[in-house]
Amino acid sequence: xxxxxxxxxxxxxxxxxxxxxxxxxxxxxxxxxxxxxxxxxxxxxxxxxxxxxxxxxxxxxxxxxxxxxxxxxxxxxxxxxxxxxxxxxxxxxxxxxxxxxxxxxxxxxxxxxxxxxxxxxxxxxxxxxxxxxxxxxxxxxxxxxxxxxxxxxxxxxxxxxxxxxxxxxxxxxxxxxxxxxxxxxxxxxxxxxxxxxxxxxxxxxxxxxxxxxxxxxxxxxxxxxxxxxxxxxxxxxxxxxxxxxxxxxxxxxxxxxxxxxxxxxxxxxxxxxxxxxxxxxxxxxxxxxxxxxxxxxxxxxxxxxxxxxxxxxxxxxxxxxxxxxxxxxxxxxxxxxxxxxxxxxxxxxxxxxxxxxxxxxxxxxxxxxxxxxxxxxxxxxxxxxxxxx
Numbered sequence: 001x002x003x004x005x006x007x008x009x010x011x012x013x014x015x016x017x018x019x020x021x022x023x024x025x026x027x028x029x030x031x032x033x034x035x036x037x038x039x040x041x042x043x044x045x046x047x048x049x050x051x052x053x054x055x056x057x058x059x060x061x062x063x064x065x066x067x068x069x070x071x072x073x074x075x076x077x078x079x080x081x082x083x084x085x086x087x088x089x090x091x092x093x094x095x096x097x098x099x100x101x102x103x104x105x106x107x108x109x110x111x112x113x114x115x116x117x118x119x120x121x122x123x124x125x126x127x128x129x130x131x132x133x134x135x136x137x138x139x140x141x142x143x144x145x146x147x148x149x150x151x152x153x154x155x156x157x158x159x160x161x162x163x164x165x166x167x168x169x170x171x172x173x174x175x176x177x178x179x180x181x182x183x184x185x186x187x188x189x190x191x192x193x194x195x196x197x198x199x200x201x202x203x204x205x206x207x208x209x210x211x212x213x214x215x216x217x218x219x220x221x222x223x224x225x226x227x228x229x230x231x232x233x234x235x236x237x238x239x240x241x242x243x244x245x246x247x248x249x250x251x252x253x254x255x256x257x258x259x260x261x262x263x264x265x266x267x268x269x270x271x272x273x274x275x276x277x278x279x280x281x282x283x284x285x286x287x288x289x290x291x292x293x294x295x296x297x298x299x300x301x302x303x304x305x306x307x308x309x310x311x312x313x314x315x316x317x318x319x320x321x322x323x324x325x326x327x328x329x330x331x332x333x334x335x336x337x338x339x340x341x342x343x344x345x346x347x348x349x350x351x352x353x354x355x356x357x358x359x360x361x362x363x364x365x366x367x368x369x370x371x372x373x374x375x376x377x378x379x380x381x382x383x384x385x386x387x388x389x
Contacts (some may be wrong), residue, residue, distance in 0.1 A: 020210035023123055026192075026201055030119045031112060033197035040111055044104045044355040051097040057084040061259075075266070081274055085251070098241035099236075106233035109352025113229040115195065117387045122192045124383055126206045128376030129185045135368055136178040139361065142340055143171045146347065150354055163354035170358045174365070209375075212382040214320050217388075220313045223388040230388060234305045238298040240333075245291035254278055316385050323378040330371040339364050 031037065061083070066076040147167040153159035192202055225231045255278035263270040343360050346352045352360070 005277060022151045022205040023120060026123060026203075026206075027116045027119050029199075029201060030115060030192075030196045033199050034115050034195060035197045037108070037112055037115060038197075040108050044101075044108060047104065048097075048101050051100065055090060055093045055097060057082065063261075071267075074216040075264060075368045077261060077263035077265075077270075079259050079261030079274065081257050081276075083276075083278070085255045089247070089250040091246040096243035099240040103233075103236035103240040106228055106236045110233045113227075113387060115260070119182070119192065119195055120197070120383045120387070121380060123203070123206050123208065124376065124379045126185060126192070126203055127209055127371065128379070129181050129188065130207060131375075132372050133178060133181045135372065136174060136181065139340075139365060140171065140174055140178070140206065142344065142361070143167065143174065143358075146346075146354070146357060147171060147210035149347070156263040159354065164357055166354055195307065209379045212273045212379070212386055214317070214324060214382060214385070217314050220317065220385050220388055221310055224309055224313060225389050231302075231306055231308070234302045236248050238295065238302050241291070241295045241298040245288070245295055248288050248291040251287075313385065313388075316381050320378060320381045320385065323374055323381065326374055327371070327378060330367075330374070334368075334371070361373070 060080050062075070062078075062080050064078045066074065068074055147164065150159050150164050150167050154161060154164050189201075189203055192203070257274070257276040257278070259274040261270075261272055261274050263272075340361065341350070343364075345356055347354070347357045
């Protein structure tokens with residue numbers, strides 16, 4: 001018995017590890033093919049290039065002037081000048097641009113994590129639906145055996161046609177339930193295909209849940225706080241807002257222009273330099289205030305995101321513990337007795353009628369469905385928690 005338990009435990013570990021690898025392989029496909037992620041990558045690239053180009057001085061300005069006066073007198077001038085902002089403004093903008101680029105990269109990582117989580121949810125749903133379909137198939141086989149025995153009993157005068165009709169109705173009802181599960185499976189497969197950029201995915205290997213362990217609240221909260229795809233990604237938005245505010249403050253400083261000019265007037269050529277200063281716009285003060293308000297807004301977003309995520313983690317851990325305890329109760333009850341087998345033997349020995357058999361088997365179906373649904377809910381809750389690890 002001990003050796004049998006050890007073998008069962010090792011088999012469960014092997015199947016869980018194998019399922020985990022299969023899940024991860026599909027997740028990698030989804031990340032590579034997901035249209036939203038591809039779009040976000042290109043948008044980030046475009047924004048990075050735009051910000052880099054904007055943080056450069058404007059091109060030189062070339063001017064030419066030709067004037068006519070009375071008596072055929074003419075004069076002309078030509079020049080070239082270069083405008084630029086206060087020198088430290090460029091370094092400040094560069095820092096702000098890098099902070100925003102880093103923030104966008106971390107938000108891309110957050111979006112990637114969300115896509116992976118959505119894919120895992122769908123795959124867990126697929127496994128759950130398949131387990132329910134397998135159970136429905138086993139119960140259909142059970143009822144079909146019952147119908148064959150009942151048909152023989154009718155021929156021998158030991159049962160009525162009403163008993164045979166009851167059996168058929170039970171089979172029809174269970175087949176409709178199985179058809180509904182088949183539609184659910186197709187729907188989940190379609191959603192997974194859409195998440196994969198419209199490319200089909202082989203889900204034939206998704207037959208068992210991946211290996212997963214429930215940890216304590218502290219472990220999940222620490223993982224959330226340190227995983228770059230979650231709390232740090234939101235915090236990067238606040239840091240980017242601070243850097244942008246600093247750059248906006250520097251932008252209020254004067255700009256300059258310097259150039260060379262050549263002029264011809266009264267038969268004389270003139271050469272010289274031009275220097276200009278660009279005074280701050282009246283809108284600069286409002287822009288600075290807007291940038292400071294953006295810091296406050298992003299900081300409040302960060303606080304709200306952290307508080308709500310911590311609360312969700314605590315709720316999920318409590319729910320997972322409740323589900324785990326409930327699953328153990330179900331498993332103990334199932335392991336203690338072969339309910340379907342006992343019913344079959346009782347019917348064979350004429351200790352219960354067809355109606356009693358069907359009533360009891362329907363009761364067993366409901367209980368087993370509750371267990372399978374609870375098992376699926378537990379796996380989904382674990383996936384929601386373990387995504388932070």
